[in-house]
Amino acid sequence: MNPLLAQFLAESSDLLAQVDEGLLQLERDPGDPELINEVFRAAHTFKGSSGLFDFPELTRLTHAAEDLLDAVRSGRLALDSGMTDSLLAAFDLIRGWLVHVTTHERLPAGAGNDTAALIIMLRAPLGGETTVAHPLTTSPAAMTDTAPAWLAGFDSDWLAETATWLATTSATMRFVRYEPDADCYFRAEDPLHLVRQVPAVERLGITEPELWPAAEDYDEYVCLLSFVLATRAADGELDYLFRYVPDQVQMVELDGAAIRRHLDGASEAPAPEAPGAEHDPELVADACDLLRAAQRSLTVRDAVEGPQLTAVVRSVTAAATALGQPLDLAGADGAGVRAAVQRLLDETAEEPGPPAESAPPGASGAGATERADDPGGQVGSRILKVDQEKIDHMMELVGELNVAKNGLTFLADAAEEEFGSRVLSRRIKDQYAGLHRIAEELQAAVMDVRMLPLSVAFSRFPRLVRDLSRRLGKSIELVTDGEDTMADKDVIEALGDPLVHLVRNSLDHGIESADERGAAGKEPRARLTLAAVADGDAVIVEVSDDGRGVDPDRVRRKAYEKGLISEEDLASLSDSDAVDLVFRPGFSTVDQISDLSGRGVGMDAVRASVEKLGGTVTMRSQLGLGTSTRLRLPLSMAVTQVMIVSVAGQRFGIPVDLVVETVRVPAAEMSRVLHRDVVVLRGEVVPVVDLAAALEMPRAAATGSDRAILVVNVHGQRAGLLVDQFHREVDVILKPMDGLLGYAGEFSGTALLGDGLVLLVLNMKEVLGLAARAA
Amino acid sequence: MPLELHETTATLTGVVTVDDVEPLATWLRTTPKARVNLRGCNHMHTGAFQALLRFRPKVTAAPTDAFLAVLVLPLLTVSRGTTSRPGSRSP
Numbered sequence: 099m100n101p102l103l104a105q106f107l108a109e110s111s112d113l114l115a116q117v118d119e120g121l122l123q124l125e126r127d128p129g130d131p132e133l134i135n136e137v138f139r140a141a142h143t144f145k146g147s148s149g150l151f152d153f154p155e156l157t158r159l160t161h162a163a164e165d166l167l168d169a170v171r172s173g174r175l176a177l178d179s180g181m182t183d184s185l186l187a188a189f190d191l192i193r194g195w196l197v198h199v200t201t202h203e204r205l206p207a208g209a210g211n212d213t214a215a216l217i218i219m220l221r222a223p224l225g226g227e228t229t230v231a232h233p234l235t236t237s238p239a240a241m242t243d244t245a246p247a248w249l250a251g252f253d254s255d256w257l258a259e260t261a262t263w264l265a266t267t268s269a270t271m272r273f274v275r276y277e278p279d280a281d282c283y284f285r286a287e288d289p290l291h292l293v294r295q296v297p298a299v300e301r302l303g304i305t306e307p308e309l310w311p312a313a314e315d316y317d318e319y320v321c322l323l324s325f326v327l328a329t330r331a332a333d334g335e336l337d338y339l340f341r342y343v344p345d346q347v348q349m350v351e352l353d354g355a356a357i358r359r360h361l362d363g364a365s366e367a368p369a370p371e372a373p374g375a376e377h378d379p380e381l382v383a384d385a386c387d388l389l390r391a392a393q394r395s396l397t398v399r400d401a402v403e404g405p406q407l408t409a410v411v412r413s414v415t416a417a418a419t420a421l422g423q424p425l426d427l428a429g430a431d432g433a434g435v436r437a438a439v440q441r442l443l444d445e446t447a448e449e450p451g452p453p454a455e456s457a458p459p460g461a462s463g464a465g466a467t468e469r470a471d472d473p474g475g476q477v478g479s480r481i482l483k484v485d486q487e488k489i490d491h492m493m494e495l496v497g498e499l500n501v502a503k504n505g506l507t508f509l510a511d512a513a514e515e516e517f518g519s520r521v522l523s524r525r526i527k528d529q530y531a532g533l534h535r536i537a538e539e540l541q542a543a544v545m546d547v548r549m550l551p552l553s554v555a556f557s558r559f560p561r562l563v564r565d566l567s568r569r570l571g572k573s574i575e576l577v578t579d580g581e582d583t584m585a586d587k588d589v590i591e592a593l594g595d596p597l598v599h600l601v602r603n604s605l606d607h608g609i610e611s612a613d614e615r616g617a618a619g620k621e622p623r624a625r626l627t628l629a630a631v632a633d634g635d636a637v638i639v640e641v642s643d644d645g646r647g648v649d650p651d652r653v654r655r656k657a658y659e660k661g662l663i664s665e666e667d668l669a670s671l672s673d674s675d676a677v678d679l680v681f682r683p684g685f686s687t688v689d690q691i692s693d694l695s696g697r698g699v700g701m702d703a704v705r706a707s708v709e710k711l712g713g714t715v716t717m718r719s720q721l722g723l724g725t726s727t728r729l730r731l732p733l734s735m736a737v738t739q740v741m742i743v744s745v746a747g748q749r750f751g752i753p754v755d756l757v758v759e760t761v762r763v764p765a766a767e768m769s770r771v772l773h774r775d776v777v778v779l780r781g782e783v784v785p786v787v788d789l790a791a792a793l794e795m796p797r798a799a800a801t802g803s804d805r806a807i808l809v810v811n812v813h814g815q816r817a818g819l820l821v822d823q824f825h826r827e828v829d830v831i832l833k834p835m836d837g838l839l840g841y842a843g844e845f846s847g848t849a850l851l852g853d854g855l856v857l858l859v860l861n862m863k864e865v866l867g868l869a870a871r872a873a
Numbered sequence: 874m875p876l877e878l879h880e881t882t883a884t885l886t887g888v889v890t891v892d893d894v895e896p897l898a899t900w901l902r903t904t905p906k907a908r909v910n911l912r913g914c915n916h917m918h919t920g921a922f923q924a925l926l927r928f929r930p931k932v933t934a935a936p937t938d939a940f941l942a943v944l945v946l947p948l949l950t951v952s953r954g955t956t957s958r959p960g961s962r963s964p
């Protein structure tokens with residue numbers, strides 16, 4: 099499904115609930131302006147968003163509901179229970195449609211017919227536009243409509259000519275009357291502009307007010323005009339153009355004879371064009387509903403007067419017209435109106451119409467079959483909006499559950515060792531296994547909630563690339579791939595800055611200007627690709643371009659000039675190692691610093707922030723063909739696997755990702771090279787760092803003949819850590835060091851172990867740095 | 874600037890938007906024997922059109938825009954006597 103539509107459906111269920119609740123509350127507390135406003139706003143939002151999709155009936159119906167609510171809001175009408183019923187029916191109908199839309203992505207077939215009657219009901223209290231022409235799409239103008247009176251808006255000579263022409267050619271022409279609302283200018287409508295868009299207009303006429311207001315009273319922002327136009331445009335074209343103002347437009351299609359009859363004058367009796375004349379049963383039922391509603395509101399309160407009475411009179415008049423029995427109730431008081439209503443109802447009941455107390459008539463049929471309490475359907479998929487903090491809190495609780503669960507293994511050991519009960523120990527371990535499974539699933543479920551698609555991180559790039567490429571005068575096509583790859587929200591959020599750095603670097607340094615590209619025989623339009631792919635429990639994000647690539651020689655030379663590498667390195671570094679130099683702090687090959695990048699803080703910042711996430715960055719480049727930078731990030735940062743070692747009686751955690759191997763080396767095989775302890779492993783010399791010394795802890799006298807050495811790999815460099823003892827690996831939830839502990843850079847965080855011990859997790863890069871300075 | 878207001882003549886050029894309606898109406902209100910030049914006008918907002926209808930200034934130059942020239946201008950230049958035909962036009 100179109101994501102926009104999915105979002106609309108998800109929002110709609112909220113809006114519908116809001117409208118329902120608001121309307122019901124309004125019935126209890128009719129005068130509350132805040133409530134009315136709320137309902138109006140919800141209906142308005144609904145109409146606005148529905149306009150994005152091809153649901154004209156939906157837009158028209160919400161529009162009618164919105165108009166009614168607007169009248170109520172402005173105090174022109176008092177909301178009575180009849181109106182509330184109509185409004186509720188309208189929104190029930192909409193709910194039914196949306197259920198249909200959720201599964202079929204279009205409105206049900208009969209939507210148009212259902213709408214027409216409901217719109218009439220909604221409009222009735224607004225002044226009884228019961229005859230509101232043809233609902234445009236449902237009843238296309240019949241071939242030979244009767245000429246309406248407004249044809250007089252054209253001059254008669256032209257009409258006569260046209261009639262003759264049409265009669266001779268047996269052709270027809272469409273005539274449109276367009277009466278814009280008086281306040282349409284405030285809704286940014288420009289009726290003349292709309293008229294201008296009508297294709298094949300033969301003739302335009304206007305109806306000016308019979309009496310223009312005096313110059314000083316003339317309000318230029320009130321629309322006083324209405325338009326009549328004759329056009330050869332097709333029905334569909336007119337429907338489309340006037341789709342936002344269908345209630346202000348009447349359309350007829352006339353042939354020569356009809357116009358002639360109109361010209362021959364008023365001798366012909368006005369056509370019985372009130373739709374009620376043929377006593378459409380639905381319409382009769384609607385009218386009866388209206389009358390009964392009016393009757394109720396008249397009976398409930400004895401003294402109905404002022405605007406409320408006017409409103410009731412209006413709706414009664416409208417209903418009467420629909421029943422083909424026009425009434426003139428002007429000046430009637432409450433009692434008079436009530437009598438008239440009673441009479442009308444009696445007369446209607448005598449006819450073989452629907453029984454007076456029939457269930458909701460066909461008009462609201464769809465609404466009736468799918469009421470709010472009908473469990474059969476659902477609008478959109480159920481989506482909960484949850485505060486991010488709640489999810490974070492859940493994650494913390496899962497972490498604590500893990501810690502508590504891990505405590506059971508200690509308890510099992512204690513049961514066996516301290517209390518000598520092997521059976522109890524076994525049973526605790528069984529319990530532990532069950533709990534472990536549930537805790538793992540729970541953790542996976544919470545992690546899943548936190549997952550976001552990479553498109554969230556990618557979304558800002560189309561704009562960024564467009565803006566930057568314009569500024570740099572380069573033509574660049576951005577290609578994104580794998581946006582639906584999921585990763586933890588923390589990872590996605592933290593990915594933003596490194597990606598911006600990389601994309602900027604590509605745009606600024608990697609991609610050449612169009613001329614340069616032409617000279618190199620490449621397409622003038624460069625290509626920048628952002629791709630994401632899941633790789634086990636990691637996600638790989640690649641930023642690649644087809645630009646000039648990195649020149650290893652130039653990088654080597656620059657690095658040497660800046661004192662980043664020695665003279666030997668200059669000669670010995672392989673090309674791929676040379677490319678890697680761009681990640682060194684303080685490196686920049688560009689001589690001229692632009693405002694985009696080139697201050698030499700880019701790439702090392704990228705590497706630092708990605709490593710902080712527990713990921714890696716690598717760059718591959720082919721001179722002249724392009725560069726690709728690959729970020730490998732863990733899918734989730736919430737849980738870290740650490741290996742526990744103890745040093746000088748205290749335990750520390752080391753991220754398992756960094757651990758290469760654990761070895762025990764006979765003390766005699768340790769040797770010293772250049773004042774450093776080293777050990778030779780499979781022919782490779784590995785420097786050994788005494789972790790206790792590096793952390794400034796009291797050095798315990800080495801006992802026994804073996805030394806426990808943990809070999810780690812940091813930035814491709816191996817180092818051995820001299821520790822006292824190895825323990826197991828555990829999953830921990832790493833809490834960053836902040837507050838009072840924030841200064842301790844050698845630790846990346848703390849974690850709570852199952853036996854209640856606080857484990858400090860080492861930041862290996864810093865620890866090795868400390869060791870190097872101490873040596 | 875779509876609207877140039879001089880002592881007795883106003884020139885409408887390009888697209889006259891709803892923002893120009895108020896100054897135009899004010900000018901028409903205070904300018905007897907006003908004249909308007911529509912030659913360069915491509916579109917006028919309904920509000921401006923309505924103001925011209927209300928005050929009926931003399932149109933000194935016809936618009937070159939086809940829609941305005943063919944369909945709208947005739948409505949503005951109907952002789953003053955027939956400005957309002959009570960009853961005959963409204964249903």
